[in-house]
Structure formats: structure tokens, C-alpha cells
Amino acid sequence: MAYNFLEFEKPLAELENRIEDLRLAAGGQVDAEDEIKKLSKKADELREKIFSGLNAWQKTQVARHQDRPNTEDYIGLLTQGFTEMHGDRLFAEDPAIMGGMAWFNGFPVVIIGHNKGRTTKDRLKRNFGWPHPEGYRKALRLMKFAEKFDRPIITFIDTAGAYPGIGAEERGQSEAIARNLLVMSGLKVPVVAVVIGEGGSGGALAIGVANRVLMLEHAIYSVISPEGCASILWKDGSKAPDAAELLKLTAQDSLKLGIIDEVIKEPLGGAHRNYELAAKNIEKALKKHLSELIAMSPDELVADRYEKFRAIGSFTTPPGAKNA
Amino acid sequence: MAWFKKVKAPKAQQPEKKVKIPEGLWVKCDNCKEIVYKKEIDKNLKVCPKCDYHFRITARERLDLIADEGSLVELFPDIAPRDFLEFKDTVRYRDKLKSSQEATGLKDAIIAGEARIGGYPVTVAVLDFGFMGGSMGSVVGEKIALAAENSLEKDMPFITFSSSGGARMQEGLVSLMQMAKTSSAVARLGAKGIPFISVLTDPTFGGVSASFSSLGDIIIAEPRSLIGFAGPRVIEQTIKKQLPEGFQRAEFQLEHGQVDMIIDRKHMKETLVNTLAFFRGNAK
Numbered sequence: 382m383a384y385n386f387l388e389f390e391k392p393l394a395e396l397e398n399r400i401e402d403l404r405l406a407a408g409g410q411v412d413a414e415d416e417i418k419k420l421s422k423k424a425d426e427l428r429e430k431i432f433s434g435l436n437a438w439q440k441t442q443v444a445r446h447q448d449r450p451n452t453e454d455y456i457g458l459l460t461q462g463f464t465e466m467h468g469d470r471l472f473a474e475d476p477a478i479m480g481g482m483a484w485f486n487g488f489p490v491v492i493i494g495h496n497k498g499r500t501t502k503d504r505l506k507r508n509f510g511w512p513h514p515e516g517y518r519k520a521l522r523l524m525k526f527a528e529k530f531d532r533p534i535i536t537f538i539d540t541a542g543a544y545p546g547i548g549a550e551e552r553g554q555s556e557a558i559a560r561n562l563l564v565m566s567g568l569k570v571p572v573v574a575v576v577i578g579e580g581g582s583g584g585a586l587a588i589g590v591a592n593r594v595l596m597l598e599h600a601i602y603s604v605i606s607p608e609g610c611a612s613i614l615w616k617d618g619s620k621a622p623d624a625a626e627l628l629k630l631t632a633q634d635s636l637k638l639g640i641i642d643e644v645i646k647e648p649l650g651g652a653h654r655n656y657e658l659a660a661k662n663i664e665k666a667l668k669k670h671l672s673e674l675i676a677m678s679p680d681e682l683v684a685d686r687y688e689k690f691r692a693i694g695s696f697t698t699p700p701g702a703k704n705a
Numbered sequence: 706m707a708w709f710k711k712v713k714a715p716k717a718q719q720p721e722k723k724v725k726i727p728e729g730l731w732v733k734c735d736n737c738k739e740i741v742y743k744k745e746i747d748k749n750l751k752v753c754p755k756c757d758y759h760f761r762i763t764a765r766e767r768l769d770l771i772a773d774e775g776s777l778v779e780l781f782p783d784i785a786p787r788d789f790l791e792f793k794d795t796v797r798y799r800d801k802l803k804s805s806q807e808a809t810g811l812k813d814a815i816i817a818g819e820a821r822i823g824g825y826p827v828t829v830a831v832l833d834f835g836f837m838g839g840s841m842g843s844v845v846g847e848k849i850a851l852a853a854e855n856s857l858e859k860d861m862p863f864i865t866f867s868s869s870g871g872a873r874m875q876e877g878l879v880s881l882m883q884m885a886k887t888s889s890a891v892a893r894l895g896a897k898g899i900p901f902i903s904v905l906t907d908p909t910f911g912g913v914s915a916s917f918s919s920l921g922d923i924i925i926a927e928p929r930s931l932i933g934f935a936g937p938r939v940i941e942q943t944i945k946k947q948l949p950e951g952f953q954r955a956e957f958q959l960e961h962g963q964v965d966m967i968i969d970r971k972h973m974k975e976t977l978v979n980t981l982a983f984f985r986g987n988a989k
Contacts, residue, residue, distance in 0.1 A: 550961075554934035566885065582881060695789040
């Protein structure tokens with residue numbers, strides 16, 4: 382398979398192309414096989430070296446990689462019998478967020494996730510994964526549906542953000558996001574969110590108020606896009622790599638900040654190199670967290686979620702100072 | 706009018722430089738561009754007497770306008786921000802905090818307190834745009850949550866005044882999570898039937914408008930306030946079109962069903978008292 386290599390993967394791309402050429406030319410000759418083996422080992426080492434030391438901007442590129450598995454891919458790999466549900470019952474169907482009923486590990490669950498799309502046509506249809514208010518309101522409808530029928534909720538986060546457009550504003554983008562945050566905080570069923578690619582600001586959080594928040598190894602989660610941050614700070618969007626560092630947007634940083642519960646390992650070279658393995662790792666993590674959550678009572682689940690987000694924040698209070 | 710044009714034409718190039726406005730005595734209205742005597746604006750609750758434009762006011766000024774005299778007891782005044790990400794762009798976040806604190810006399814972009822409004826006890830939280838654009842980081846998030854919890858404990862209506870550009874970048878993902886924290890806190894009020902009144906003032910955007918601010922049982926906006934999720938510049942860059950006149954103003958939000966009412970500053974307290982009476986008053 383031909384991969385779409387990123388700029389920093391260039392040495393790796395050259396090596397892999399050479400191996401591919403050799404393979405085509407060799408046709409099973411023994412001495413060529415030895416050479417291929419040697420080069421493959423070298424490629425593995427190089428891949429290991431590159432991907433163990435990715436900086437924040439490189440991770441941002443991996444997180445946004447055009448071949449990165451998306452919600453639809455994971456639904457196919459992780460669940461059985463998925464039935465998609467559509468529409469917010471208020472205005473429209475927004476394909477930037479998809480969701481429906483499925484079975485995970487034998488249990489009926491509701492799945493909701495952003496979807497950036499794969500082909501050009503699909504991407505256009507899905508507005509490149511930038512949801513409008515109706516996307517969030519559909520998600521809300523599905524979450525309430527899950528609660529009504531006592532089914533756990535799994536969400537997949539992968540969006541650059543909520544769409545900044547005229548229609549979105551007219552129909553209350555702010556309210557749609559805010560309402561989701563409010564309702565999610567009180568859901569009486571287990572909720573697990575997995576940031577699979579790009580966790581872009583409020584548009585990501587709007588399906589992310591979960592009992593457990595997990596992130597793939599090279600996913601990002603940020604209050605503002607590196608480009609947006611750079612254009613505010615330096616009036617220069619091309620300084621996005623610097624902004625990415627400042628924002629501490631990697632999975633590893635998010636874990637250190639106490640915002641997420643687990644970093645899920647990706648296949649070497651990124652999730653797009655091996656969909657099945659990426660899905661397997663997610664499956665393992667989901668099983669673990671869901672089994673813990675299913676043992677909790679509805680009230681415990683609500684309290685657990687409230688406390689989780691209530692505790693996030695870093696500030697000082699002088700010793701001895703009374704807060705009231 | 707030809708005579709006027711003829712005489713003044715050569716000098717019309719630089720009239721602004723010629724007019725010397727004594728510092729602080731006169732103010733140019735942001736809206737109608739009229740030069741107005743500052744004392745007159747102050748007397749008029751910081752509203753332009755010529756065009757009714759509502760100037761942005763500080764959190765303290767806001768509290769003076771709505772709380773019964775002498776009734777305010779500030780809550781959680783000692784909670785202060787810290788630069789836990791060691792964020793540094795052109796200036797370090799810690800230095801920006803320091804200069805904002807010196808300029809405003811506030812620890813962060815919010816004042817929370819207990820007060821009486823028309824005799825009704827309430828918990829109130831007011832954002833201050835003058836402190837880093839009223840942005841919501843850990844301190845704003847924590848104080849909104851604590852104030853809401855105070856309302857919950859003491860069974861008091863909760864009132865917020867928002868004026869904010871959104872989440873505070875300098876605290877990264879922790880700022881984003883304040884949206885979930887504050888929304889969860891007001892959700893608890895709702896579950897207990899405690900009223901939450903959200904007042905949106907100029908400007909209210911991003912992480913603040915997409916969290917607690919949009920969740921009031923009653924949402925009130927000040928006239929002409931810019932209110933929205935994404936800022937107008939971001940939208941223009943995305944859709945590559947000019948935005949229509951009046952886009953995202955309070956009047957636009959009213960027309961699109963996003964706010965209950967637009968109330969000018971003069972009538973804000975009276976409206977709050979009326980609303981509180983509806984929630985908490987006796988039969989008339």
C-alpha cells in the first residue's frame with residue numbers, strides 16, 4: 382500500500398520506497414530477500430526513532446492525517462450491527478457528526494462521533510467534520526435516547542471545531558454546545574469519550590463530557606487550533622508550530638494535566654498504518670473502562686462525572702484564606 | 706453649502722490632530738463618534754447620551770449598578786491565577802497577569818459575591834472584560850462553579866454578567882474544561898429548581914457563550930452587545946464573505962431566538978428585581 386507520508390517522515394519514505402522497489406524487482410530471489418530484510422529492519426528502527434520523538438506540531442499533523450482512521454472506520458472495526466440514526470428533529474441532519482445503535486463486546490451501546498469524511502465528496506458532505514448546531518442537537522438526542530433505554534455511550538472525538546458560519550450562529554451554535562455540556566454532566570449512563578484525531582475546542586468538548594476520557598497516542602486536544610492561537614498571539618498563522626508547543630495539546634500533556642484518563646498506544650507510524658491494531662488497542666481500553674463504569678449506580682455515575690470536571694483547574698489560594 | 710466646502714477644504718485633511726481633547730475630560734463615543742463630556746456619560750450609567758451606546762463597564766461598576774447599596778459581600782476573593790503551563794508568547798503569561806492585576810485591581814477577570822437586589826438575596830458573578838478580555842481560565846471557572854454551589858447551598862437565585870472573548874489560551878486545555886465545569890455547576894441549580902439569570906453584555910463569545918452564559922433560565926442582553934460563538938473575523942475568514950450589518954448584535958440574537966429580552970442599563974436592575982419577584986416573591 383502506498384502511504385501518504387508527512388514532511389518529517391521523508392527519510393522513512395525514501396527507505397520504504399526502496400524496499401518496495403527491491404521487492405518488485407527481486408521476484409523472490411534469495412539475496413534480494415536478505416537485502417529487503419536488512420532494509421526493513423532499518424526502516425522499523427527509523428520509524429521507532431521518528432515516532433517516539435514527535436513534537437507537538439508533528440503530532441498535530443499525524444492527528445489530522447488524511448488517511449487516519451475515523452469514527453466510521455472504528456465503528457466498523459469495533460462494533461457489530463451498527464444502525465445509523467439521523468437528524469435533530471428540529472432543523473436538519475448534520476453528517477459532520479454521526480451516531481446510532483450498535484453492539485460493543487456483546488452489549489448494546491450508543492455510538493456518537495465526529496466524522497471528517499474520507500473521499501472528497503464525502504468530506505464535502507460532512508463539512509470536513511465541522512458540525513453545525515444541528516449536529517450537536519442530534520448528538521444530544523442520541524444521548525438522551527441512550528439514557529432513556531439505559532445504554533452506555535461511546536463517543537469518538539475528531540473535529541477541527543464547531544463551524545464558524547452565519548447559519549451556525551443564527552441557529553445558536555453557542556447554545557447547542559452549552560446545552561450538551563449541561564445535559565452530559567447529568568447523564569445516568571456510563572459515558573466514555575475517545576479522542577481519535579483532532580480534539581478541537583468547544584466543538585470537541587460538546588461530545589466529551591464523559592466519565593472517562595481517553596486519547597490515542599498521537600491525537601491532540603486543544604482549547605484553540607495552533608493556527609488560530611498563532612494568529613492571535615503573533616498575527617501570523619504560519620507560527621502554528623510554535624503555538625502547538627505552547628498549548629500543550631498532546632495526549633501525553635493532557636494526561637499530565639490530569640484531564641484525560643489514559644493514553645491508548647497507536648501502531649508504530651500512527652493509527653493510519655494499521656487500522657486493525659489501532660482498533661484493537663481502543664477496544665481493550667474501552668472494555669476496561671466500560672466494565673468499571675457499568676458496575677456503578679446511575680447516581681454514582683453522575684457524581685463521578687461531576688467530580689471529574691469539577692476538579693480541573695489550577696490556581697492559588699493563600700493558606701488560611703477563607704473562601705467564603 | 707458650497708461656501709463651507711470651499712473655505713474648509715484645504716484643512717479638512719487633518720482635523721483630528723487639531724482638536725486637542727484634554728485627557729480624561731472628554732470621550733469619543735465608539736458608536737456615534739461624537740465627542741461627549743465624560744461626566745455626562747458617567748452620570749448616564751456609561752451610556753452615550755447622544756446615541757444610547759452602552760460603553761463597557763468594569764465588574765465593580767456593574768455591581769454598583771445592580772446590588773442594593775452596601776449589600777455586596779465578595780466571595781472567594783483570594784483565589785488567584787497561576788502560570789502553570791509557563792506560557793510565553795511575546796510576553797510571559799505571569800507578567801501579563803501581573804500587569805492586568807495592577808491595572809484593574811482584580812486578581813482575575815471576575816468578581817463573585819452575595820448581594821441583595823431589590824431586597825432579594827442572590828449570588829452574583831460578574832466578568833470583567835478589562836482583565837485579559839474577560840477570558841475564562843481556572844480562576845473564572847472555579848469562581849463561577851463556587852458561586853453556583855453557594856446558590857445551591859443557600860437556595861439563592863444565581864445571576865451572572867458575562868463579557869468575555871472566550872476561553873483563556875494561556876491555560877490551554879484546562880481553560881477548555883472550565884466550560885464543562887461551569888455548565889455542570891449550573892445544571893445542578895436547575896435540578897434543584899434554583900433560578901439562574903444570565904446577562905450577556907458586550908462582548909460575549911467562545912468558551913463563555915458556549916457554556917454557562919447560554920444556559921440561563923432567563924437570558925438578558927444589553928443593547929447592541931456583540932454575542933456569538935465564533936468571532937466575526939474568524940467567520941469572515943472562513944466563509945470569505947462580508948457579514949451582514951448588525952450580525953451577532955443583541956438585536957440579531959433576539960430576532961433569532963437566542964435571548965429572552967434586551968434591556969438597557971437604566972432598566973437592568975428593575976428587570977432583575979421583577980424577575981426575582983417572579984421566582985421568589987409573594988402573590989401580588
